[in-house]
Amino acid sequence: MLARPAPDYRAAVRGLRRYLVVPQVSKHRVFAWLDRLQLASHQLTVIARDDDYAMGVASSTPHVLWSLQQGTQLESRPRYTPSTTFQTFPLPWCPGAEPISPKNNGHAIHLAISTAAAELDKLREAWLNPPEWIAEVEKKVDITYRTQLAAVPADVRLWSAAPPSWPKPRMTRGSRPAPSPTSTTSAPPGCALAHEQLDRAVLAAYAAVDPKGGWDPGVGEGV
DSSP states (O other): OOOSSSSHHHHHHTSSSSEEEEEEEOOSSSOOEEEETTTOOOOOOEOOSHHHHHHHHHHSSHHHHHHHHHHHEEETTTEEOTTTTTTOOOOSSSOOOOOOSTTTTHHHHHHHHHHHHHHHHEEEEESSOHHHHHHHHHHHHHHHHHHHHHTOOOOOEOOSSTTTTTTOOOOOTTTSOOOOTTTTOOTTTTHHHHHHHHHHOOOOOOOHHHHSOOTTTTTTTTO
């Protein structure tokens, strides 16, 4: 990012309120949102989508397994290579042709994927950045920002107040409170169930697009 301004990347995310990123090299395939005001490191792969459906399909087990099979490795760690993973992945619907209207066949499934993805992301975010932990951090960031803003001449200010989509602070190793004796490092409650619901919705989308594919009748149950 320091070598050149990456015009293609900036153009792709311009106008989006957020966009998807995934580490290029990591043990696990975890997709996350970056705010539009944040710039991604060169160690992240960027997917220029801001909808929950895109998050859902990317986070689903079919895509994760595909990326592990089609990707490369750095020593023993899987590498997410867009040219052989994301660009070759058979999405349920072509990008831009997703059924987002109730009049389209498959709208309910598309909505189910979006809902499940949003719920999964909400659970992960609340677990990694508990609101009660970052409240004081947010307060300090806001005070610091407004103090610095007051020192800037009014005629050169970019904003008169904090931007409406100002990225929320995240807990760092140094600022995270010490875990309580009863805390656990396991996945947050409900996360496994939310991911299962997401996988069912994604598989139901494939079954709807390819009804003759010999899908298990239980695919999409509860969607």
